Amino acid sequence: MLTIRRDLVDAMVAHARRDHPDEACGVLAGPAGSGRPERCIEMTNAERSPNFYRFDSMEDIRLERELDSRGEERVVIYHSHTATEAYPSRTDVNIAGYPEAHYVLISTRDPDAHELRSYRIIDGEVTEEPVEVVESYMFSHTGADDVPDAP
Ligand SMILES: [Zn+2]
Known part of the structure; x- marks a missing residue:
């Protein structure tokens, strides 16, 4: 399950619409180990292609350093996808190197309604997961383990 703030969904969709008909790509960073995306970092699609995406390698190195220094990781x-459904392509699966990350795909093939789906991609295996969009993480569901014990 991916729990994500609405403003981050809006940021990804706006980026995807802006770069259409080329594929847009980026990262949502959050505190390491939290599973909680906090900020959107738009990346350059080095392919500038309607069919593929690949992070610009220099940008990717800079991002990695920045995340490290802030104690963050790639949560999303x-x-x-600009002409097909929001499902990972064979190439997407081949380049998916972060088993801890949520892989979010946004389809902009319909100009009026976007499609957004989230996946785990581990060892070449794609598993779709539910997406819960919240206004704020403060009010989102927390598991019993997150509730501190009464004194
Ligand atoms: Zn793709």
Whole structure:
């Protein structure tokens, strides 16, 4: 399950619409180990292609350093599909190197309604997961383990 703030969904969709008909790509970073995306970092699609995405390698190195220094990680790795459904392509699966990350795909093939879906991609295996969009993480569901014991 991916729990994600609405403003981050809006940021990804706006980026995807802006770069259409090329694929847009980027990262939602959050505190390491939290599973909680906090900020959107738009990346350059080095392919500038309607069919593929690949992070610009220099940008990717800079991002990695920045995340390390802030104690963050790639909680979400997103990209858009501009003519097909929001499902990972064979190439997407081959380049998916972050088993801890949520892979979000946004389809912009319909100009009026976007499609957004999230996946885990581990060892070449794609598993779709539910997406819960919340206004704020403060009010989102927390498991029993997250509730502190009464004194
Ligand atoms: Zn793709």
